[in-house]
Amino acid sequence: MAEDLSIVKGDKTAEYQSIIPQINALVTGEPDLVANLANTVAALKEQFGWFWVGFYLVKSDELVLGPFQGPVACTRIKKGRGVCGTSWAEAKTLIVPDVEAFPGHIACSSLSKSEIVVPVIRNGQVIGVLDVDSDRLDQFDETDKLFLEEIVASLDFQV
Ligand code: SME
Numbered sequence: 001m002a003e004d005l006s007i008v009k010g011d012k013t014a015e016y017q018s019i020i021p022q023i024n025a026l027v028t029g030e031p032d033l034v035a036n037l038a039n040t041v042a043a044l045k046e047q048f049g050w051f052w053v054g055f056y057l058v059k060s061d062e063l064v065l066g067p068f069q070g071p072v073a074c075t076r077i078k079k080g081r082g083v084c085g086t087s088w089a090e091a092k093t094l095i096v097p098d099v100e101a102f103p104g105h106i107a108c109s110s111l112s113k114s115e116i117v118v119p120v121i122r123n124g125q126v127i128g129v130l131d132v133d134s135d136r137l138d139q140f141d142e143t144d145k146l147f148l149e150e151i152v153a154s155l156d157f158q159v
Pocket of ligand 1 (some may be wrong): 052072073074077080082083084085104105107108109112115131133
């Protein structure tokens, strides 16, 4: 497929509804996990302009940094630590309107103000998380949760 994205600007729902089919087109037929995660975060970054968006993948007993877009980030996160490690431990999406108010938040960058973390669950196990950071407070809501969970659910995480 053509590698150019069509970037629609509108309300959040319209933007997700525009970018999700494009992400599906990018990953369909491509079996390589890293390639697909890389294109997914690149498309999300281009659509929404978030400060940081990326995947962490569970390897042994830690989350390890995977494909991302944005500034360099923490490489390894323990289960139960920070927003990502808590999302892993609780196997649920966490919306954090103000990261400074989240006990144990891991500040990879002082510019990050709010965050959403969506666990990737396969066969009942968390195998990774999608982490999105904004440099604005209170950036994420139930609409982001809905669509980011849809994106994560449709990705093929088999290597
Ligand atoms: N803030 C995250 C760490 C990852 S970075 O934001 C990219 C956390 O508390 O888990």
